[in-house]
Amino acid sequence: MIALAAYRDALSRIEAPPGLAALRRTHLRKFLQAGLPDRQHEDWRYTSLAHLEHMPLHAPLAPTPALLALEAYPGELRAWLDDRPVQQDVPPSAVLGALADVIGAGALPAFGSLAPDSALARLNAALWREGASLRVPAGERLARPVFLRFAAAAADAMLHPRVFVHLAEGAEAILVEHFLGDPGIAYWQNPVTEIALEAGARLTHLRLIEEGPLATHTGLTAVRQERDSRYQALNLTLGGRVTRHELGVTLAGPGAEARLDGVFIADARNSAEQHVRVVHQAPHGTSRTLYRGLADGRGRGVFDARAEVQPHADGSDARQSSRNLLLSPQAEIDVKPQLVIHADDIQCSHGATVGSLDEDALFYLRSRGIDTAGARQLLLEAFVEEALGLLDAAGLRGWLMPRLLASLPRARTVEVRP
Amino acid sequence: MLEIRNLHVSIAGKPILKGIDLSLRPGEVHAIMGPNGSGKSTLAQVLAGREGYEISAGSVRYLGRDLLPLPPEERARAGLFLAFQYPLEIPGVANAQLLRTALNGQRRARGEAEIDAFDFLEFVQDKLALLGMDESFLYRAVNEGFSGGEKKRNEILQMAVLAPRLAILDETDSGLDIDALHVVARGVNSLRSNERAILLVTHYQRLLNFIEPDRVHVLAGGRIVRSGGPGLALELEAKGYAWLADAQTVAQTVAEEASP
Numbered sequence: 001m002i003a004l005a006a007y008r009d010a011l012s013r014i015e016a017p018p019g020l021a022a023l024r025r026t027h028l029r030k031f032l033q034a035g036l037p038d039r040q041h042e043d044w045r046y047t048s049l050a051h052l053e054h055m056p057l058h059a060p061l062a063p064t065p066a067l068l069a070l071e072a073y074p075g076e077l078r079a080w081l082d083d084r085p086v087q088q089d090v091p092p093s094a095v096l097g098a099l100a101d102v103i104g105a106g107a108l109p110a111f112g113s114l115a116p117d118s119a120l121a122r123l124n125a126a127l128w129r130e131g132a133s134l135r136v137p138a139g140e141r142l143a144r145p146v147f148l149r150f151a152a153a154a155a156d157a158m159l160h161p162r163v164f165v166h167l168a169e170g171a172e173a174i175l176v177e178h179f180l181g182d183p184g185i186a187y188w189q190n191p192v193t194e195i196a197l198e199a200g201a202r203l204t205h206l207r208l209i210e211e212g213p214l215a216t217h218t219g220l221t222a223v224r225q226e227r228d229s230r231y232q233a234l235n236l237t238l239g240g241r242v243t244r245h246e247l248g249v250t251l252a253g254p255g256a257e258a259r260l261d262g263v264f265i266a267d268a269r270n271s272a273e274q275h276v277r278v279v280h281q282a283p284h285g286t287s288r289t290l291y292r293g294l295a296d297g298r299g300r301g302v303f304d305a306r307a308e309v310q311p312h313a314d315g316s317d318a319r320q321s322s323r324n325l326l327l328s329p330q331a332e333i334d335v336k337p338q339l340v341i342h343a344d345d346i347q348c349s350h351g352a353t354v355g356s357l358d359e360d361a362l363f364y365l366r367s368r369g370i371d372t373a374g375a376r377q378l379l380l381e382a383f384v385e386e387a388l389g390l391l392d393a394a395g396l397r398g399w400l401m402p403r404l405l406a407s408l409p410r411a412r413t414v415e416v417r418p
Numbered sequence: 419m420l421e422i423r424n425l426h427v428s429i430a431g432k433p434i435l436k437g438i439d440l441s442l443r444p445g446e447v448h449a450i451m452g453p454n455g456s457g458k459s460t461l462a463q464v465l466a467g468r469e470g471y472e473i474s475a476g477s478v479r480y481l482g483r484d485l486l487p488l489p490p491e492e493r494a495r496a497g498l499f500l501a502f503q504y505p506l507e508i509p510g511v512a513n514a515q516l517l518r519t520a521l522n523g524q525r526r527a528r529g530e531a532e533i534d535a536f537d538f539l540e541f542v543q544d545k546l547a548l549l550g551m552d553e554s555f556l557y558r559a560v561n562e563g564f565s566g567g568e569k570k571r572n573e574i575l576q577m578a579v580l581a582p583r584l585a586i587l588d589e590t591d592s593g594l595d596i597d598a599l600h601v602v603a604r605g606v607n608s609l610r611s612n613e614r615a616i617l618l619v620t621h622y623q624r625l626l627n628f629i630e631p632d633r634v635h636v637l638a639g640g641r642i643v644r645s646g647g648p649g650l651a652l653e654l655e656a657k658g659y660a661w662l663a664d665a666q667t668v669a670q671t672v673a674e675e676a677s678p
Contacts, residue, residue, distance in 0.1 A: 358506075359469075360506055361506050361508050363467075363468055363469070363490060364502065364505070364506040364508070365508075365516070365520075366467070366489065366490040366491045366494070367466050367467065367490045367491075367493075367494055367499075367500050367502075368491075368494055368516065368519075368520035368523075368576065368580065369491050369494035369495045369520050369523040369524040369527070369580070370491060370519055370520055370523050371489075371491045371523065372489075372491070374519065374523065375491075378508075378511055378515070378516075378519065379508070379511070381510070381511075382508060382509060382510025382511045382559075383510065385510045386509070386510060
């Protein structure tokens, strides 16, 4: 059963030029035909979205007066509350503005063409509202990071944030997307971010899922890289009942480089899923995928990554590393690393491990006078640190670390001693 | 300082230590020697509080307290230190971070003020020099990629920083070349004091040429089969451990006859 009325109602409230309105209707029709993905789909076999069908989902009409407190961001902030803009540090410009305005002013090449035709991407394409557009002209480098903050405040809200990023030749930027919400309510964020990097462009992209404990997050990032461009991403999942991020990167031009780092934490009864798809289409591309996962309580994590080297993408170098820690007997992390290779003279490797905290290391630290909680904290920090290399270059360590450290699972007090 | 009485320890039901009696006073250096599998490392681990050992009988008192119920961190904060036979590699944790966290944990437990990063650096400088270690060691991950000798030196560096009352050195000499052995012995000797007791656990007499013990105990088959002065180590060196087989048999017979 799918709440048709809710989706149709949401669409009816969106004003769009006739051409775009027709496109939105088409997307919605196709979504409604297919319905929410279920476990029959191979890529969704770990995820259940059945609970969404029982929620009185709606697109919030007006911003809730009780704003979630806006914390300080070390950069230029654009903030949304329930899909509605509530804060912008700089006036809209050709570089950073509302996506709806930019599209209204003329066609945006590549917009809508990078995201796959999946059911949820279609739903987002039908129902996104203001959206954000970041376009950096050739050769320019943004001095400060751009922060896009998407917060949910209305119970049963369904939010479809849409972001389009275009970096022209040789442009450089740092982008941070931050997803969060009122911890006391259930809601659903279904964001889509498309990123086009022209030749030699460089984007550092930090994506932080810090949703409330009752929230569902089904996010998608689609990246297309031209010659010698560099995409460096750090994907963090620190909170949310059901969270899922699909990251698709296409190395379309020769010599493109992608570095995809991530940390996910699934505790309580939460599930945190990472689905990474890297496609090497052109020669001499480099991709590095390095994720660290933690599961505690009855948490469940998924690391599913596939690197595909297409014919003629000779000289490609694709590497995956996934290390995961289970901190309780009921926690679970499923890893599914895959390499699909159709070219010659390439270098590929993948390694995935799932283990528990090293008891010997724990004893070593305790024998130095560090208590169990402190020793665990040290080891967990060290464990995730391996994936946090981007923070220093981006100048974001000071902003992110307190959030990350606060999310690390705490030691339980029960101990077994001889 | 340390009183071990009739200590029996087993692992998974298999007896390893079968009645150890040992007593150390402040200022003393004792060596425990014995062949592989005699229970030397088990004794060291049990004293440091390693989980997974069954203590079926006996008692250990340390500075007047019952040691065995204490978790490892409380033992460390009470001044007990174990230099590991196989120091752990801990990727991602810098040596300085471990040292300072450990030192501050112990200072807090003693009601002393914590030491900040700057003062810590000053504090640790001469200890590094003592062990011939470059400052860069502080910023490397704990023991990661260290050579065998570097790991052992790093253990003694931790000991120098934490200034324990009782130090147990588990096979600190194993895997060291002669130069490294000199450095480690110099470090240990500099830490000898009237306040501090040191228990050297070793397979070879070699270490005792550099760190002269007050007493030497021979552990075999889970029991101390002989105790004596420094000369006992030389005797062992000359005769090897083979003759212990007899001594062990004798000890066993005596013990069995004593408890019908």
